[in-house]
Amino acid sequence: MRFNCNGQWLDIELAHLVVAGWTGRDQAAIQHHIDELAAIGVTPPSATPLFYRASSGLLTQSPRIQVVGGDSSGEVEPLVVQAGGRRWLGLGSDHTDRALEAHSVALSKQICAKPCADQLWDWDSVADRLDEIVLESWVxxxxxxxxxxxxxxSAIRPLTDLIASAGLDDLARDGAVAMMCGTFGAKGGVRPAGSFRMAMSDPATGRRISHDYATVTLAEVA
Structure with missing residues (x-):
């Protein structure tokens, strides 16, 4: 994949993709969400946070992804990329099949492409104010x-804690690794949409990363 960081293009061949879930700092809010999902048949997590493994090939910068059926939706997340002793912060969407999620959260993470922006910020340029970084999405x-x-x-567990818990440093010894780091609740509830827009902003500098993508629904054949 090619990413732009401060005008310099980086060619990064991913070996690993990790999707972190249940990463909120507010434990009461996490439990409320667990209870909501349990009510629709989603098995509660064995621990929080959890780190799901997914195919590295799912990460895509394409403006269009294909999904089977009409039960998938996006969610904006910070994206940590680590390679060659360097680390960056980017923007991604953990697009997930919600119907399959009731059967297996791990499989629901694996079944959909994970769109991401083609821009990265050098980790050191934001490391001292990560909690101030703002993420937004629109449908x-x-x-x-x-x-x-x-x-x-600030609503997500410290990214450095998630990086350590997921063992990203160890994974990076085997090749480049990317990790999606959790998200926020959806206004009006989780729901599918034909197009998804996301952005990440740094209030201290005014920098902004954004990405739009459309979802093409394929027929679900029984």
């Missing part, structure tokens, strides 16, 4: 972009 409904998610990284 395209009834001909307009509707706010879907919004929050700062």
């Amino acid at each position: 395209h409904e009834d001909g307009e972009w509707v706010p879907y998610q919004q929050g700062s990284l």
Whole structure:
């Protein structure tokens, strides 16, 4: 994959993709979400946070992804990329099949492509203010972009803690690794949309990364 960092293009061949789940700092809010999902048949997590492994080939910068059926949706997340002794912060969407999620969260993470922006920020340039970084997403409904998610990284467990718990340093010895780091609740509830827009902003500098993608629904044949 090619990423742009401060005008320099980086060619990074990913060997590993990790999807971190249940990463919120507010334990009461996590438990509330666990209870909500349990009510629709989703098995509660064995621990929080959890680190799901997915195929590295799922990460894509394409403006269009294909999904089977109409039960998938995106969620904006910080993306940590680590390779060759360097680390960057980027932006991605953990697009997930919600129907399959009721059967297996791990499989639901594996079945969908994971769109990401083609820009990265050098880790050291934001490391001292990660909690201030703002993530937002929108879905395209009834001909307009509707706010879907919004929050700062202060609502997610410290990224350095997630990096250590996931063992990213060990994984990176075997090749480049990327990790999606969790998300925020959806305004109006989790729901599918034909198009998804996401952005990450640094209030201290005004820098912004964004990415839009469309979802093409393939027929679900029984």
